[in-house]
Amino acid sequence: MTRLIRTELLKLATMRLTYGLLAIAAALTALFSLLENNQAGSSGTGVPPISTAEGLRTVTTVTGFAMLFAAVLGSIVANGEFRHSTATLTYLATPNRSRVLVAKTIAAASVGSLFGLVAGVIATGVGLIFVAAHGDHVALSTGTLIGHIAGAFVGAALLAALGVAVGSQVRSQLATVIGIFVWAIIIESAIGGLYTSARPYLPYTATTLAGARLGNAAFGPAHGLNGGGPLPFPAAAALIAAVAVATSLVASRTTLKGDIT
Amino acid sequence: MAVIEVDALTKRFAGLTAVDQVSFTVERGSVVGFLGPNGAGKTTTLRMLLGLVTPTSGTATVNGHPYADLTEPLHIVGAVLESSLAYSGRSARNHLRIAALMGDAPPGRVDEVLDLVDLAGVADRRVGQFSLGMRQRLALATALLCDPEILILDEPANGLDPEGVHWLRTLLRRLADEGRSVLISSHILAEVAQTVDSVVILDRGRLVTQSTLAELTAGGAHVVRVRTPRASDLIELLTARGATAHVVSADWTEVTGATSEQIGTLAAEHAIPIFETTTEAADLEDIFLRLTANAERTEVTQ
Numbered sequence: 001m002t003r004l005i006r007t008e009l010l011k012l013a014t015m016r017l018t019y020g021l022l023a024i025a026a027a028l029t030a031l032f033s034l035l036e037n038n039q040a041g042s043s044g045t046g047v048p049p050i051s052t053a054e055g056l057r058t059v060t061t062v063t064g065f066a067m068l069f070a071a072v073l074g075s076i077v078a079n080g081e082f083r084h085s086t087a088t089l090t091y092l093a094t095p096n097r098s099r100v101l102v103a104k105t106i107a108a109a110s111v112g113s114l115f116g117l118v119a120g121v122i123a124t125g126v127g128l129i130f131v132a133a134h135g136d137h138v139a140l141s142t143g144t145l146i147g148h149i150a151g152a153f154v155g156a157a158l159l160a161a162l163g164v165a166v167g168s169q170v171r172s173q174l175a176t177v178i179g180i181f182v183w184a185i186i187i188e189s190a191i192g193g194l195y196t197s198a199r200p201y202l203p204y205t206a207t208t209l210a211g212a213r214l215g216n217a218a219f220g221p222a223h224g225l226n227g228g229g230p231l232p233f234p235a236a237a238a239l240i241a242a243v244a245v246a247t248s249l250v251a252s253r254t255t256l257k258g259d260i261t
Numbered sequence: 262m263a264v265i266e267v268d269a270l271t272k273r274f275a276g277l278t279a280v281d282q283v284s285f286t287v288e289r290g291s292v293v294g295f296l297g298p299n300g301a302g303k304t305t306t307l308r309m310l311l312g313l314v315t316p317t318s319g320t321a322t323v324n325g326h327p328y329a330d331l332t333e334p335l336h337i338v339g340a341v342l343e344s345s346l347a348y349s350g351r352s353a354r355n356h357l358r359i360a361a362l363m364g365d366a367p368p369g370r371v372d373e374v375l376d377l378v379d380l381a382g383v384a385d386r387r388v389g390q391f392s393l394g395m396r397q398r399l400a401l402a403t404a405l406l407c408d409p410e411i412l413i414l415d416e417p418a419n420g421l422d423p424e425g426v427h428w429l430r431t432l433l434r435r436l437a438d439e440g441r442s443v444l445i446s447s448h449i450l451a452e453v454a455q456t457v458d459s460v461v462i463l464d465r466g467r468l469v470t471q472s473t474l475a476e477l478t479a480g481g482a483h484v485v486r487v488r489t490p491r492a493s494d495l496i497e498l499l500t501a502r503g504a505t506a507h508v509v510s511a512d513w514t515e516v517t518g519a520t521s522e523q524i525g526t527l528a529a530e531h532a533i534p535i536f537e538t539t540t541e542a543a544d545l546e547d548i549f550l551r552l553t554a555n556a557e558r559t560e561v562t563q
Contacts (some may be wrong), residue, residue: 007362014350014355084348088313089403092340093363095312095329260313261305 005204008107033126051136059127062153066119070156074163075176090130112160120149122261155207158240165247210236270319294453297463335364337427339404364407374402393420450549479537487536
């Protein structure tokens with residue numbers, strides 16, 4: 001299994017797309033962090049001043065897009081093999097397709113976690129720069145801020161794993177990428193808006209909220225979060241992991257058994 | 262001893278029978294041509310053999326085991342199934358590094374196979390910039406990476422220029438001389454006739470024949486051309502003995518079903534003068550076309 005995981009990591013390391021997605025994720029995180037910090041404290045924006053703990057929490061957890069890109073990376077790890085016909089060689093080397101799926105999940109989660117880490121560092125860095133520029137006191141402890149970054153790190157890893165599971169089900173790369181964004185941005189927003197109590201259990205929402213929750217629960221006092229009380233971090237992580245495992249199990253019994261023609 | 266055994270292999274896709282009860286073997290150290298027109302079921306058969314396509318029925322084994330049960334399969338079987346097995350955004354070297362890691366090939370093997378297929382000079386170029394012929398060479402390099410004892414090559418000459426086809430023949434001959442077993446598919450017999458020991462011919466998903474080239478040629482009708490002034494007498498004698506003969510020009514008669522020795526002896530016994538005889542060996546390509554055409558006729562009849 002170690003060799004299989006190393007192979008999948010080498011595949012990712014020799015794909016320009018990996019670096020491109022990471023760069024886009026970092027750039028979008030920086031952009032949204034700047035916008036959030038700029039709007040913080042302004043009336044009608046819903047973002048409290050960054051001098052407050054709530055405001056600083058909001059701007060240092062702008063890592064959702066990076067997590068989505070980690071999910072996209074995961075999906076490409078899985079179905080990119082079919083798009084580029086490289087699945088033939090992969091399965092010739094390792095006929096046990098479930099083992100390949102496990103290796104891909106671990107590799108994608110490892111690289112995906114970097115997306116969360118980079119985004120967490122950028123969001124926190126930008127937030128702290130704005131706090132310093134305003135001459136404000138840092139309203140959150142160092143531990144809490146590190147917790148936010150750790151949450152983004154774990155959350156991105158989990159969503160990358162979920163991406164592999166989804167990509168194993170749907171062989172069209174374009175459809176998967178579009179599907180991930182539509183689900184996260186449109187469908188979850190719609191469901192969360194209609195059924196507030198269901199919101200914490202929606203995968204993308206649970207992951208993004210879990211990042212903030214990890215910071216609060218592990219290192220500092222609980223801060224109020226907008227909308228539908230987030231799940232405790234272990235519960236949110238378990239939820240995403242369960243969805244990823246269930247989707248992977250279905251894939252290993254259906255699409256992965258299909259003929260490679 | 263057979264290294265590859267295919268037994269009553271069948272594959273149906275949504276009502277279409279792509280491979281129908283195909284059985285054949287490949288003996289250790291032999292080079293076998295796997296022939297048939299496009300759409301004959303060659304690729305599907307090879308993919309079933311390699312565990313990529315699940316058979317509807319029948320079995321296919323390598324060294325007595327289904328491919329999926331092989332330990333370190335790339336060390337046992339090297340396969341070229343399509344020229345585009347490498348991600349176009351990677352360099353040839355990185356593609357081979359990945360394949361080497363997959364198969365646990367020894368360090369340094371990547372450079373060795375790059376040299377072997379004459380791609381060392383372009384190893385760091387992205388595969389997307391390669392011509393079809395270069396991709397075929399890279400696919401061969403990938404197959405040879407773990408130094409397998411068996412090679413399964415699906416139309417490896419596709420996209421190669423005449424120089425490339427010559428290079429491929431030389432390489433295959435060398436690999437065969439090293440004692441490897443090779444199963445090489447093609448829809449053109451002439452491509453592989455100089456390399457193979459025997460052939461498996463498929464048409465419309467069915468096995469037409471498995472035989473050595475010598476058997477195939479012997480099975481095809483030799484034509485003996487005879488120059489004689491008494492053609493009608495000779496034709497009468499030959500026909501009475503089951504041969505077929507007919508006049509093709511003023512002095513020349515074409516005979517099938519009898520050797521030149523048999524014709525000469527018969528003519529001498531009946532004092533028929535023979536001025537000249539020539540024997541034309543049956544053309545492999547003609548035999549191949551005839552066999553596949555026969556299969557087609559049988560299919561239509563059924």
